[in-house]
Amino acid sequence: MPQHIVVSAYCSVWKIMFEEEAKVIKGILGKNCTAIYHIGSTSVPKLSAKPIIDIMPIVLDMQKVDEKKSEFEILGYEYVGELGIPGRRYLRKGKEERTHQIHIFEQSNKQDIQRHIAVRDYLRTHQEVARQYEALKRTLAQKFPYDITGYCNGKESFMQKLEQEALIWKKNADLLE
Secondary structure (H helix, E strand, O other): OOOOOOOEOOOOHHHHHHHHHHHHHHHHHHHHEEEEEEEOHHHOOOOOEOOOEEEEEEEOOHHHHHOOHHHHHHOOEEEEEOOOOOOOEEEEEOHHHOOEEEEEEEOOOHHHHHHHHHHHHHHHHOHHHHHHHHHHHHHHHHHOOOOHHHHHHHHHHHHHHHHHHHHHHHHHHHHHO
16 A cells, blocks of 8 residues: 555654654664754644654764664664665655654765755744645645655655755855854
8 A cells, every 4th residue: 555645733742753763773873873863844843744754864984874774674664775865875664654764874965964954944944935835745645645756746846946945045044153
């Protein structure tokens, strides 16, 4: 059965779910993990989202991550590989009713790390854009309740524009610091 796409009202438990899973992930990755971030819609307070916790660990050496594949699989993660983003390791947990997704990047991959953090922080500080994104997600979830490709394709142009705006905003904010 395909994944059922549901957009839920924001839930404060998502932050706790991230923190608990982050501890487990850090335990597996050890000193190779230099940072771990809660990203995606569940990391934005008050934003409705698919109730899937997106986690972004930053590591020194991706080969050491690949050596831990079986430890993630024991926890119920599917180790998917790059899945369209070179240099990333993508893992998902929960099969069709997914609960967690991990996006691992090497510390040297500044571009992908920065874009994920910029989008998260932009949505946290730009409520009107967050509301537009929420409305789009709700519409797409109704239109494509079992079609993740249709859902993702429907968000693509909005997300590209959002990412560009977020990166410019983040660069300007960093210059002011």
